[in-house]
Amino acid sequence: MALRTLPLEIHARTIFQVSSIRDLSAISQTSRAMHSLCDMKNRERFHRICIDEARIDSTFNLLMEILKQRSLGKYVRKIEHRHRRPYQVPAYTETKEQRSLSEDEMDLLRNAVQKAGFSGTQESAVINMLMQKDAKGRDDELGDFNNRMRLRIYPSVIMGTYITQALTAMLISVSPNLEALTMTQPFETYESYNYDPEENPRESLTDFPIDRLLRRANTDPASVPYLQNLRKVYIIVDEVIMGGDDRSYVGIEFFDCIKLVDNLPSIESIGTDALIEDENDVATLLPKSSNISRVYLNHCALMTPYLAYIIQSCKILKEFQYTIGGRDVLGGHFCPLNPKTFIKAIAPHKDTLEVLDIDADGNIHQLSSYHNGDYVKADKSFDDVFDPYLDEEDNHQAKQERFVKSFLDNSGCLKDFHALKKLSIGVGSLLYFARGVGADYESGEPVKLVDRLPENLEYLCIRGYKRGESKMWDEQIDDLMSFWKEGTSNIKEIVGVEEEIPNAKDLEDIDNQEHLMWVLGEDTHVL
Incomplete structure (x- = not known):
């Protein structure tokens, strides 16, 4: 009874501190006012986001919803990137965009990419990754056939690596309350016989969006608004x-x-x-x-x-x-x-x-x-x-x-x-x-x-x-x-x-x- 007599502002702040979706569901059932404040329909959709090659389009839609209504990003507590780690992946080559966005939507996306810390060629590459709907049918777009056969990897795997990483990096950047992150190794493995970490620091190697985002934030956490609650x-x-x-x-x-x-x-x-x-x-x-x-x-x-x-x-x-x-x-x-x-x-x-x-x-x-x-x-x-x-x-x-x-x-x-x-x-x-x-x-x-x-x-x-x-x-x-x-x-x-x-x-x-x-x-x- 005492909780119900408190101002709605106090209720809102209390709910903000609750990370368990089950606890929030229980709180939402205590009264109509609490049900409205908890906004369970959206909280359940955004609480945990899983990104893999099969969910590229649906994940992009979630990202755009957050960009159009930033408060939705506060509901994200868990992000899971489940695409396999990069393995002998060639540098990203920009390809034909598969999405069609309005000018306002493109501005939202571009501004978000810039706020995430990507600039110059990285900015252009990440936007191009985000503008892909799937990773299929890329045989002629990601390097010559002989090179792909030598690496024993499929173009769809290469493309899927970049697309899912870009989506994950952007979702991290717009989720200020993110508490838990599940991911595969986000950078490429370099065998010791041809890789010297002192001569070739990781920062000079192939760009992978998650790797870049996390490395930038971990180097200077105070300079970024995201990952503060991870x-x-x-x-x-x-x-x-x-x-x-x-x-x-x-x-x-x-x-x-x-x-x-x-x-x-x-x-x-x-x-x-x-x-x-x-x-x-x-x-x-x-x-x-x-x-x-x-x-x-x-x-x-x-x-x-x-x-x-x-x-x-x-x-x-x-x-x-x-x-x-x-x-x-x-x-x-x-x-x-x-x-x-x-x-x-x-x-x-x-x-x-x-x-x-x-x-x-x-x-x-x-x-x-x-x-x-x-x-x-x-x-x-x-x-x-x-x-x-x-x-x-x-x-x-x-x-x-x-x-x-x-x-x-x-x-x-x-x-x-x-x-x-x-x-x-x-x-x-x-x-x-x-x-x-x-x-x-x-x-x-x-x-x-x-x-x-x-x-x-x-x-x-x-x-x-x-x-x-x-x-x-x-x-x-x-x-x-x-x-x-x-x-x-x-x-x-x-x-x-x-x-x-x-x-x-x-x-x-x-x-x-x-x-x-x-x-x-x-x-x-x-x-």
Whole structure:
């Protein structure tokens, strides 16, 4: 009743702060006045916009509606670009326009493109992209036939890349309240053997509208009116690999994707699935360079230094999630997690990390020595943090090694993570984490898990524990459960003790394990 007595201006401001479409729908049903203010018919149409090759014309119509009535752009909270990433795509060639707009509509479109930051040849190219209704029938318009066959790509794919990117970039620019962005890698991958990022910075390469828009905004957020409220980014990893198997993990230039958004003022999280480190990717991330505080890397196969780059790049880290499994690793490549290096990498975030979810014990074979309580042997086996199959003279690996050595003096144990509230982890990693790494902890003497639990821990999920497999594990878990039942801690829930939660594993026999595959779906959204 109190809410109804407030002025309509207060109602409008309250509604503006509500991002959930379900909550808005519920509010709209409380009264006729609220129903009118919520404008649910338009909110539902514009709340989430998905752009792909099949929706080019309908998406353009939404864009024009916003340009004619700018207030509609305030309803957009989620944008999803689902066209595959650029792959050996030739520079855009302007083609015959397929749309017919009035002079006033062309002025609206041109002004919007300019306000989005495109000028000169970029402005002309983006307008030409927007003036295409579809990506079909372009065989004679995008380069000679022999070149297309050499690249093994179809003109419609090339054209679709540019058109959908232009639509997405423009919608981002006219959606001031955008909170969540889902997209594929918006720039082309350049193999390391013919691409030197120092000699040829990304800015000098082929123009792609999303890439240009995000790079411009991330470099100087205060200079643009858009992307001020973007909080969540999800990077779609391609489902189709050129010359490969779409059931495997896929490498993209994820670090460069991070660099497109990590300086935005409201950015909080970035996530992806099915990622493996691209052997051609030579990019790195600078320590404490990112505003991102929540990272979600699920169903991935990544080396520990790769994870460390991401962790160390965060100024503040509140949530970190890394899980393996759900895909096959091409060529039998193995991506083990080194828990010693991982703990040292995440140690600087002891006072801010609230949620940690690690499901990688299936790739840490050394933890099996814990069955006999041999902590010293297990710890020493974690000293080698680099892939032994890599070339020792490789410049990128040398840079990686210097980076890892920069934080190897860090130390810490589970109890030191004072802000940690939710922990999901394999039983082997849990006990190793409880013992800790660094000079203050590496005595080799066993410790009790209950003595090393964070004081603010509320939820604990233990993976891979099965009673009877290890006497030492059973003793530690029995002590834990007795301690929990005393009710003297903040722990509200412990799972994985009464019923085993298996550790995730890479799919090694994909032909017989397709039912276990992780697959991108239409309902896969930003976390």
